[in-house]
Amino acid sequence: MTGFVIFILDGILGIAYWAIIISAIMSWLIAFNVINTHNRVVYNIHYTLDRITGPILEPFRRLIPTLGGIDISPIFALLIISGMRRFLIPMAANGLYPILG
Secondary structure: OOOHHHHHHHHHHHHHHHHHHHHHHHHHHOOOOOOOOHHHHHHHHHHHHHHHHHHHHHHHHHHOOOEOEOOOOOHHHHHHHHHHHHHHHHHHHHHHHHOOO
């Protein structure tokens, strides 16, 4: 049971990690007019990724100012998510094994 819970938590964090990366790359492509949000598919993908990553990035955006118009909050969010996946998930697994088996 514990292995399944850890698997789900790691999967959710992995999806959030890749959603932030794809959202950042897509925002650069939109800013440099490589892709256009007038295309309905591009707009829907961008909107969905923004809805997924917005709640994750918002606390970082409140704390970290933009540097010359560049939002560096995704970098810090990715560092936190990587740390959670590498350090906190194994610690949680060790704590959950005696409880859940």
